[in-house]
Amino acid sequence: MIKGTEQQDVRIEKAHKTPVLKLVVAFGAISSLLWGSYQLIFSTSANAALVLARSEVQLATVSRGDFVRDLAVQGKVVAANAPTLVSQQDGLVRFIKQPGEAVTIGDLLAVVESPSLENEVKQQQALLLSMQSEHERAKLLAREQQLDMRQIESSARVNLQAAKRELARAEQSMQLGVMRQIDLDIARDKLAQTELEYNHAKAKVALAADKLSFEQKSGEQGLARQALVVAELERKLAALQIKAPVTGQVGNWLATQQTQVLTGQGLLTVIDLSQYEAELSVPENYAAELSPGLPVEVTLNGQKLSGQLSHVAAEVKDSNVTARVRFADQDAKALRQNQRVSGRIVFDERKDVLRVARGEFVASGGGRIGYRLEQDxxxxxxxxxxxxxxxxxxxxxxxxxxxxxxxxxxxxxxxAERVRLN
Incomplete structure (x- = not known):
């Protein structure tokens, strides 16, 4: 039998038409939704020129309370007394103590060898000894001259006394009539002459004494000048023995062992471990407000140390001013040279101040513009x-x-005048 096509056919039902009422309801619902969205977005922000996400904006509440005007700065720990020792003369340096080694005041740290200075010291010492010998010899010669002058004075005195006796005898003889008048006159002239010789001898003795005093004083002044020269050279020679000025430890070598150094060149530092300070770098626009005595709080490894400004540098370097902080109470063992620290300098403290948390609005708004939140x-x-x-x-x-x-x-x-925060 031949099959038909009845089973290949699919019956299609006639679609029912959607009622007009349902279309109208759906259109109304969509229109209402669109209108509501428009009202939500545009009507509430009709006066807002910009819309930002609320999560991108940081807000803070204005409150009243205590206000401490302070400044956060960075710095480092430095020894309050860390002198740098320098060479007083050109020479070859030889270090005795190693960096970090403990020393006490007066310990020998290094030696600068200067043969030229040593030779000059010996020459000037020899010259001083020679001058001292010449001075003593001059004193002896002056005393000898003074003795000669006194001998002349003594002879003149004897001659004067003899002339006086001769005149007395002549006058007696004249009274007895056994001497002529001319002989009496001769005796008187001789007396006058011997008086002149005696007075001249006395003057020469006095002049010799003054000359001896002058030469002695001049010689002593020359010796004093030479002694100062020798003392200064000996001081320079002794200064080549570099000794510790404080008790502490050797810092760093500023020169290499057994190298030639120049006058005034730094050799090493010595750190006094008994007292530390903090050295803070303060922006130069705060320099006018810095003054010794301001309270400072220094944070080091989570530990807070209180102190106060001890002194402020008089110059600005790299747009910063260096200020030193002296700790009120410290544990020296907990501090190390050049440790990094954070400092808080307190300029002013006020009560019952209207305040808000600090943020970037200060710089971006120039301190004159802000945005106050009213609802959204x-x-x-x-x-x-x-x-x-x-x-x-x-x-x-x-x-x-x-x-x-x-x-x-x-x-x-x-x-913008108004900004909506979603």
Missing amino acids: IAVRTPIELGALSVQWVEILAGAKEGEQLVISSLSEFKD
Whole structure:
């Protein structure tokens, strides 16, 4: 039998038409959804020129409380007394103590050998001895001359006395009539002559004494000058023996063992371990506010040490000013030279101050513009900021306690008056 095509055929049912009412309802629902979205997006932000994600913005609440105006800086631990020893003369250096070795005051650390200085010292010492011998010889000669002058004076005195006796005899003889007048006159002239000779001898003796005193003083002055020269050279020679000025430890060698060094060249440092200080680098725009006595808190390996500024450098270097901190109480064993530290300098402390957490809005807003949160809208608001600290910013005007301000960078706000935060 031949089969038919009945089983290959598929019966197709006639589709029912969708009622018009259902189409109208669906269109109305879609229109309502679109309108609601429009109202949600556009009507609520009709006055907002920009929309930002709320997660990208950092907010903080304005509050009242204590305000400490401080500054966070970095620095290092330095020895309060760490002198650098230098060479007083050109020569060959020979180190005795090694870096890090403990020393006490007066210990020999190094020797600078200078043959030229040693030779000059010996020459000047020999010259001093020669001058001393010449001075003694001059004194002996002067005393000898003075003795000769005194002998002449004594002879003149004897002649004077003889002339006086001769005149007395002549006068007696004249009274007795046994001597002529001319002989009496001769006796008187001789007496006058011997008086002149005697006075001249006395003057020469006095002059010889003055000359002896002058030459002696001049010789002593020359000896004193030469003694100063010798003393200075001996001091320089002794200074080539480099000794520890403090008790502590040797720092670093600033020259190589057995090398030629120049006058004034640094040789090594000695660190006084009994007292440490912190050396902080402060930005130069705070230099005018730095003064000795300001309280400082230094953090080192999680340990906080209190202190105060001891002195501030008078010069600016690399846009920073160096300030030294003297610790009020410290454990010297816990500190090491050149350890890195963090410091907090306290400039001012105030009570009941309107404040907000510090953020990037200070720099990006120039301290004059801020954004205050009103529901989901950040409103551009003129503000006036006061003092700044590490944690807080003082608000002088433009915000009230309890309000929220944007404290993150305001560059994304593009100076818009109103910004919606989703």
